[in-house]
Amino acid sequence: MKRRTVIALSSLLALVVAGYLIPEATVIPVGGAAASDWNPKSFWFEPWGKSGVHKGIDIFARQGRPVVATTGGIVLYQGSLDLGGHVVAVLGPKWRIHYYAHLAEPSDAPLFVARGERIGSVGTSGNAAGKPPHLHYAVLSVVPLPWRFSTATQGWKRMFFLDPGAVILGGL
Ligand SMILES: [Zn+2]
Known part of the structure; x- marks a missing residue:
């Protein structure tokens, strides 16, 4: 291998490793919610509408409860999607993207969010319309x-x- 390639690959490896060294402290991403507000069996539940299987958990809460960042990170995306409705995606420690969906209104989170910082509120946007308000939360x-x-x-x-439940509770 060329020396330049070796330097590039080792820098990339160092960057990836650095991501895993950032401590990942977590909070439940809905203000006032407890572990009993989601069903742990709903992760990878099927059949699940257009997605086939459910790739997250639904944290049920009253409309308008604050949605907060599970971990600190960089806001990669905030906008509106067909299924997710108003969503926010945050890149946190360990190269994990935390995805928050069905928010009540479009989010305007800053570029960097701290753990526990408000990024929106619980709603029924996207394909949660007509269902009880909840935060769809996934970790990729x-x-x-x-x-x-x-x-x-x-x-x-x-x-x-x-x-996501295991990530919140510190088991993953
Ligand atoms: Zn869901």
């Missing part, structure tokens, strides 16, 4: 985790989607 690893591959429906996606 940017780095594929091959040992999580499973034979479940869409099991290859398990290399990317982590169980």
Whole structure:
């Protein structure tokens, strides 16, 4: 390999490792919510509408309750999607993207958010229309985790989607 390539690859590796060294402290992403406000079995539940399987958890709360960042990070995207409605995606420690959906109104979070910082409020936007208000919360690893591959429906996606409840409670 060329020396330049070696330098580029080792810098990339150092950057990836650095992401894993940032401590990942967490809070439940809905103000006032407890672990009993979501069903842990709803992660990878099927059948689940257009998505086939449910790649997150739904944290039920009253309309307008604050949605807060589970961990600190960089806001990669905030906008509106067909299924998600008003959404925010935050890149946090360990190269994980935290996805918050069905917010009551468009978010205008700053570029950097701290753990527990408000990024929106609970609502029913997107395909949650007509359902009880809840935060759809998903956690995606940017780095594929091959040992999580499973034979479940869409099991290859398990290399990317982590169980959000376990992430919140510090088990992942
Ligand atoms: Zn959901």
